[in-house]
Amino acid sequence: MMFRSAVTPAMLVLFHVAIAAGAKLLSGGTMIAFDQESEQLRVIRGGSVLIEGDRITGVSDVASPLDTPAGVEFVDCTDKIITPGFIDTHRHGWQTVFKTMGSITTLADYALRFSALLAGLYEAVAAGVTTIVDHAHHTWTPEHAAAGLRASVDSGARVFFGYTFQNSSAEFGVPEQIGQWKELAAAMTSNLTQLCIAYDEWTSNPTGGNTQAVIDLIKESESLLTTHHVEGPWLLGNTPQDLHRAGILNSSTPTIISHASHLDVRGASLLRATNKHISITAESEMHYGHLHPTSHLILDQASLGVDTHMTFSTDILTQARLWLQSARYRVYQNTLDRWQIPAQNPFSVNQAFLLATRNGGLAVGCKDLGVIALGAMADLVVWEGRSPAMLGWTDPVAAVILHASVGDIAHALINGAFRKRDGRLLDSRYYDEVQDRFLASAQRIQNVLKEMPLPPQEGNFLTGSPFGYVMQVDAQRGEGAGYGPNFV
Ligand SMILES: *[C@@H]1O[C@H](CO)[C@@H](O)[C@H](O)[C@H]1NC(C)=O
Ligand SMILES: *[C@@H]1O[C@H](CO)[C@@H](O)[C@H](O)[C@H]1NC(C)=O
Ligand SMILES: *[C@@H]1O[C@H](CO)[C@@H](O)[C@H](O)[C@H]1NC(C)=O
Ligand SMILES: [Zn+2]
Numbered sequence: 001m002m003f004r005s006a007v008t009p010a011m012l013v014l015f016h017v018a019i020a021a022g023a024k025l026l027s028g029g030t031m032i033a034f035d036q037e038s039e040q041l042r043v044i045r046g047g048s049v050l051i052e053g054d055r056i057t058g059v060s061d062v063a064s065p066l067d068t069p070a071g072v073e074f075v076d077c078t079d080k081i082i083t084p085g086f087i088d089t090h091r092h093g094w095q096t097v098f099k100t101m102g103s104i105t106t107l108a109d110y111a112l113r114f115s116a117l118l119a120g121l122y123e124a125v126a127a128g129v130t131t132i133v134d135h136a137h138h139t140w141t142p143e144h145a146a147a148g149l150r151a152s153v154d155s156g157a158r159v160f161f162g163y164t165f166q167n168s169s170a171e172f173g174v175p176e177q178i179g180q181w182k183e184l185a186a187a188m189t190s191n192l193t194q195l196c197i198a199y200d201e202w203t204s205n206p207t208g209g210n211t212q213a214v215i216d217l218i219k220e221s222e223s224l225l226t227t228h229h230v231e232g233p234w235l236l237g238n239t240p241q242d243l244h245r246a247g248i249l250n251s252s253t254p255t256i257i258s259h260a261s262h263l264d265v266r267g268a269s270l271l272r273a274t275n276k277h278i279s280i281t282a283e284s285e286m287h288y289g290h291l292h293p294t295s296h297l298i299l300d301q302a303s304l305g306v307d308t309h310m311t312f313s314t315d316i317l318t319q320a321r322l323w324l325q326s327a328r329y330r331v332y333q334n335t336l337d338r339w340q341i342p343a344q345n346p347f348s349v350n351q352a353f354l355l356a357t358r359n360g361g362l363a364v365g366c367k368d369l370g371v372i373a374l375g376a377m378a379d380l381v382v383w384e385g386r387s388p389a390m391l392g393w394t395d396p397v398a399a400v401i402l403h404a405s406v407g408d409i410a411h412a413l414i415n416g417a418f419r420k421r422d423g424r425l426l427d428s429r430y431y432d433e434v435q436d437r438f439l440a441s442a443q444r445i446q447n448v449l450k451e452m453p454l455p456p457q458e459g460n461f462l463t464g465s466p467f468g469y470v471m472q473v474d475a476q477r478g479e480g481a482g483y484g485p486n487f488v
Contacts (some may be wrong), residue, residue: 032082041397047063081133081393088129088132088304089304089305089364090259092137122427124306134148155190162196165178165214173210196224197218225256229263257271258279268301271298277359280355296330299351303357306319323355357370382410382411
């Protein structure tokens with residue numbers, strides 16, 4: 001049985017004539033599809049997905065549907081698992097250049113030390129991340145800003161490029177940046193990269209001219225907005241309440257509040273009332289110490305992100321797994337603290353899978369992203385089902401969320417086109433020229449950083465809270481043996 005989309009027969013004829021050459025049938029695999037009506041995952045075994053142009057135009061429970069259009073490329077997915085591409089709703093793409101340089105940093109160190117430019121989204125695509133919301137805060141000069149946008153377009157990933165408005169210098173402040181944003185927006189031709197807005201001064205500068213100018217731009221462009229919200233003692237602000245006070249939360253503009261660490265009840269209610277999403281960056285929040293003590297209570301308005309991927313994993317699969325298990329830990333703790341045995345598991349793999357896929361689509365305001373359904377965008381990942389890690393699975397959702405690694409990704413498609421095939425990225429520029437240029441530039445920048453000592457964290461953090469003692473955990477006996485040498 002073929003489930004056809006709302007595309008009219010006339011459109012289909014047009015489609016087949018025009019692009020049959022590019023059409024593909026992912027055939028014979030197990031799909032983790034999504035039923036838009038019941039809003040539940042739907043597993044289809046031995047079925048197929050038809051891709052025409054940038055969309056999924058058929059989802060079938062047989063491997064070779066009778067009404068498959070002529071000229072379609074068959075891609076044998078027997079024994080494989082087909083999922084939507086994963087969605088990263090918070091990262092800083094330019095920081096690839098610092099890889100491994102932040103292994104023992106906290107958020108306070110990070111704010112002081114790391115800043116420079118690079119573009120490297122191929123790593124994410126190779127890891128099955130097909131959509132990325134980039135909080136691009138390398139807008140120090142017009143050249144840096146434009147280069148980041150260009151790299152996003154070149155990457156072939158679906159990028160929401162959050163141009164950050166900030167007072168970079170006397171010559172290049174928010175008014176100049178808004179001017180450049182409008183010029184760049186007028187010149188955009190990419191179907192995959194969208195120019196968006198990032199701004200972090202909703203609390204520190206709620207009524208200033210810069211903030212008003214950003215509000216005007218948001219209202220005028222209706223472009224996605226993203227902001228960092230970290231409260232608790234961090235006091236970095238940008239709460240949902242502050243955004244609401246600025247008059248920009250209750251609108252159709254997609255808004256992603258990254259981290260939302262220590263989100264409170266009022267903030268959570270506002271997110272629900274205005275249908276806005278947070279981006280939980282599980283690994284970053286544990287690594288840097290923002291933590292996420294309330295985030296498991298707002299998963300219905302949550303998605304997942306990576307954040308500063310130069311410091312840890314770049315893939316959303318790892319984020320989903322870390323978040324799943326750390327949220328389980330937190331909820332179980334509550335029961336054990338009452339000296340009781342947990343009677344059930346609080347957090348299912350289906351929910352973790354939805355956070356990594358569909359919820360990311362909802363966060364960016366697109367219900368056609370992050371799902372395998374008729375008419376959805378054809379961003380897909382095909383996983384090996386017979387690798388050593390995967391062999392023997394029955395539940396494909398559990399297989400992916402709990403057993404797979406990025407090494408199990410056979411293919412990744414974005415907008416209907418293969419970006420990774422048979423385990424290899426299709427963009428040869430990565431392997432040759434870009435790779436060499438990247439390594440040269442990474443070495444140059446890392447050498448400079450090595451010479452910059454981290455200032456001691458004494459007195460107060462920049463928002464006023466005092467620094468506090470952190471116990472060092474040692475796997476070796478003896479006082480202070482834990483850190484050992486630093487291998488950067
Ligand atoms: C922006 O920063 C520059 C220094 O980089 C400073 O001279 C200027 O006053 C600042 N402007 C605003 C509006 O904060
Ligand atoms: C972008 O989309 C438009 C309309 O959907 C289409 O005409 C155009 O060919 C697409 N461009 C690319 C580069 O895919
Ligand atoms: C959002 O706006 C709608 C109509 O514009 C209004 O009915 C609703 O109460 C508003 N919600 C909040 C939380 O302000
Ligand atoms: Zn961030």
